[in-house]
Amino acid sequence: MRQAEAVVYGATSAGVCAAVAAARRGLDTVLLEPGQHVGGMTSGGLGYTDVGDARVLGGMAAEFRQAVADAYGVAPGHYAGPEPHVAEEIFLSWLERAGVEVVSGAPLGEVVTAGDRIVSAGDFAAGVFVDASYEGDLMAAAGVSYRVGREDRALHGERFAGRREVVPGMHNFPPWISPFRADGTLLPQVADGPMADVGAGDGGVMSYGYRVCMTTAPDRIPFERRPGYDEEHWELGRRLFHHWRAHGVEPRAGRLVGLEPNLPGGKCDGNSLGPFSLSVLDRSAWAYPDADADGRERIRLHHLHHAQDLLYFLSHDPEVPAAVRAELSRWGLPADEFADTGHLPHQLYVREARRMLGETHLTEHDLVQGRAWPDVIAMGSYHLDIREVQRTWREVYEHPDPVPMVVTEGYLSVAVPPYRIPYGAIVPRRSECANLLVPVCVSASHVAFSSIRMEVQYQMLGHAAGLAAAQAAGSGKAVQDVDVTALQEELRAAGQVLSL
Incomplete structure (x- = not known):
């Protein structure tokens, strides 16, 4: 001892x-x-x-x-x-x-x-x-x-406690995107089950992710296809880009993963921006704080693979706008960072736990x-900065039948x-x-x-x-x-x- x-x-x-x-x-x-x-x-x-x-x-x-x-x-x-x-x-x-x-x-x-x-x-x-x-x-x-x-809003009388209203915003999904496959099963990356009532406590934690350091240096490590990459896992992203294209929206790569050289050496700290990002919103993080070591490792790898696969998806999938793919191709992982962890960070961004x-x-x-x-x-x-808590779906009551739509919930920024x-x-x-x-x-x-x-x-x-x-x-x-x-x-x- x-x-x-x-x-x-x-x-x-x-x-x-x-x-x-x-x-x-x-x-x-x-x-x-x-x-x-x-x-x-x-x-x-x-x-x-x-x-x-x-x-x-x-x-x-x-x-x-x-x-x-x-x-x-x-x-x-x-x-x-x-x-x-x-x-x-x-x-x-x-x-x-x-x-x-x-x-x-x-x-x-x-x-x-x-x-x-x-x-x-x-x-x-x-x-x-x-x-x-x-x-x-x-x-x-x-x-x-x-x-x-x-917690429930009633516990401390906090205005911003509990489940939030689903409202438009930079981090929310646009309307009319279906969460379902043609066979009626739920798409990957969308959590199932009802949301708590607005203002109610639900035990949900802010989403986790990896803050990926990137560079345009000549010796950068390109974003490669990981063994185990699942094409279907990214169908939700394809639907989002299709929706934007149909509505004349031209997303910029920098607004998807934060491609701004904001660190020394021309490097950038990739952040979780927009409705489809480095943050994992399928509620998997909710179990992390009280999970055992094996459970946490499964959740960590789930988030790590998400980061790797998102970067490959955005830089290679033909449904991603050509301008986004071209810009991502200029970037890669720094050769002089995180050498012992495949040039991806050694730390999962646990925004909150216990x-x-x-x-x-x-x-x-x-x-x-x-x-x-x-x-x-x-x-x-720093302002109250609650990052997105979940991506799920709800039925919007349109005539003649309810329409299921993907929604993102939880984001809040108050000075x-x-x-x-x-x-x-x-x-x-x-x-x-x-x-x-x-x-x-x-x-x-x-x-x-x-x-x-x-x-x-x-x-x-x-x-x-x-x-x-x-x-x-x-x-x-x-x-x-x-x-x-x-x-x-x-x-x-x-x-x-x-x-x-």
């Missing part, structure tokens, strides 16, 4: 910041990562970092921003984010300089608790633990309460109204003012666990989490969790009894922004 002072589970950007912050304070710190890479989405494809109001960036998020600028010899903010391999190099250098012991290929293992404390996770024991995973696995194994997916029910539970109201929490440890500012995030949102309820901090699966409603979930917020919350872990380990106090005033002073000294 390896005895450390602090164990951080999950080498996401929050996990790296938590481990480095604790180690800089002198703690013997171990960072456990089930995969082989550090940085989570920051190094796993999400290069174009959503910031919101840059004035709220401080602490280790600002330190990372400066490190990116230094790596390219530009001013901070010149690039919205680094190339994936540069992000990982920055994080690895931080970990090495801080003296963090990084253990890769380390699944969580058995979590042993005694009373209200975690004793060990697998072969690693510590006085204080940080769950920085996107899934919240350590938190759940320790018996900490959580929720998954959309969300803790902690000491303080943030809701839509707290963000919209900018509540002044006295125990503030970081600030956020909020800069807001404070309290310490109580990253600690469990006192009765459930006294030595755990949770800077990713924070205590928030589905709506509130949709803004907090940005990588820069994870970096700042990870920073705060690492310093709180150091204080708890040094004093033997429960994390709920950490001196928040002292924590705030230390955060301010490190450049964290706690008010505007």
Whole structure:
């Protein structure tokens, strides 16, 4: 059994910041990562970092921003984010300089608790633990309460909670596209079963996908046909392009997968844009948060194959407009990114999974109204950003008979003012666990989490969790009894922004 002072589970950007912050304070710190890479989405494809109001960036998020600028010899903010391999190099250098012991290929293992404390996770024991995973696995194994997916609108009185109205928009399907084959069976990529009532909770999570790094460099890896590629799987896309063609719509390749050189080196961070994108909308992600390892791997491969096959479909299928195919043919996967994972990202974009029910539970109201929490440890500012939750179908009651149509549901974007995030949102309820901090699966409603979930917020919350872990380990106090005033002073000294 390896005895450390602090164990951080999950080498996401929050996990790296938590481990480095604790180690800089002198703690013997171990960072456990089930995969082989550090940085989570920051190094796993999400290069174009959503910031919101840059004035709220401080602490280790600002330190990372400066490190990116230094790596390219530009001013901070010149690039919205680094190339994936540069992000990982920055994080690895931080970990090495801080003296963090990084253990890769380390699944969580058995979590042993005694009373209200975690004793060990697998072969690693510590006085204080940080769950920085996107899934919240350590938190759940320790018996900490959580929720998954959309709650009912009535639970917190949130205007934007629950199932959304199906309305026109950039991410929705145009009308009149049938979800059925000629034999009456449902097309692939369309979820079956009724939607919940508008405003009702249904447990649905935001769609997952892969943020694919692409380039036009001469040594790019072309989009190739994967063994197992299924022509019929893309019939829905063909129907969409046929509909657009019939209505005089000429889609641009850049508006389908985000072909904009928004990263250094002429690379782009492919995003999920429009009604048919890198996001997988068949509800398969809904099962991911509580699935076992085998179930998650099946879901991950389903999403990975979707990304590979979508890029091949858009660049090769004769039903795709020629202009789209021609533009996609100029792009490919970078030869110098993700070499050990077939040049596709090592990280599935888990937009949300479990969300803790902690000491303080943030809701839509707290963000919209900018509540002044006295125990503030970081600030956020990005709009409420709920990505599509499902693609399904419904009958539209036209004369003389109802007409079945494909619909996409869940997308929402609502601006909020800069807001404070309290310490109580990253600690469990006192009765459930006294030595755990949770800077990713924070205590928030589905709506509130949709803004907090940005990588820069994870970096700042990870920073705060690492310093709180150091204080708890040094004093033997429960994390709920950490001196928040002292924590705030230390955060301010490190450049964290706690008010505007």
